[in-house]
Amino acid sequence: MAVLPIKTYPDPCLSQACRQVEVVDDDLRRLASDMLETMYAAPGVGLAAPQVGSDLRLVVIDCANRDDDPAPMVLVNPRIVEAEGSLVFDEGCLSVPDLTCDVTRHERVVVEALDAQGRPLRLEGVGLLAVCLQHELDHLDGRLFIDRISPLKRALYKKRRVKQLKRDEA
Numbered sequence: 113m114a115v116l117p118i119k120t121y122p123d124p125c126l127s128q129a130c131r132q133v134e135v136v137d138d139d140l141r142r143l144a145s146d147m148l149e150t151m152y153a154a155p156g157v158g159l160a161a162p163q164v165g166s167d168l169r170l171v172v173i174d175c176a177n178r179d180d181d182p183a184p185m186v187l188v189n190p191r192i193v194e195a196e197g198s199l200v201f202d203e204g205c206l207s208v209p210d211l212t213c214d215v216t217r218h219e220r221v222v223v224e225a226l227d228a229q230g231r232p233l234r235l236e237g238v239g240l241l242a243v244c245l246q247h248e249l250d251h252l253d254g255r256l257f258i259d260r261i262s263p264l265k266r267a268l269y270k271k272r273r274v275k276q277l278k279r280d281e282a
């Protein structure tokens with residue numbers, strides 16, 4: 113396993129739509145393991161393949177409480193099949209440094225996907241897990257949480273980020 117570098121905004125990888133995984137094989141399982149290790153090292157509660165430069169529909173999630181045992185989940189080709197309610201959550205993203213913002217999401221979602229062995233799974237998420245699932249699945253369509261905040265807030269962040277990157281380069 114390896115900790116992979118995380119792509120950050122405005123890297124073009126983050127705005128690309130990902131493609132379906134055709135075969136769940138050892139290469140894919142290796143990528144999923146590396147993504148989990150990268151997520152835990154960050155630390156974060158979810159990571160999507162484009163955040164490490166892959167264009168596959170693959171996400172990893174662990175929304176367990178800090179005091180509980182780890183509960184890693186690998187979701188291949190995930191899709192939302194049920195969604196209801198609404199909730200506002202202060203979101204952040206490993207690919208969007210130095211920003212958290214309120215985002216409105218569904219309060220409950222049901223996701224169908226394949227697991228790391230290629231077996232179909234169905235997963236219900238309420239609250240934090242629902243938010244996390246929607247946030248990570250958005251990544252697979254090239255969407256970041258800042259695409260769901262006000263245009264003004266997004267523009268301000270973009271400006272700040274460009275300035276910061278220029279400063280880092282200098």
Ligand code: NI
Nearest residue numbers: 204205206207
């Ligand atoms: Ni994210």
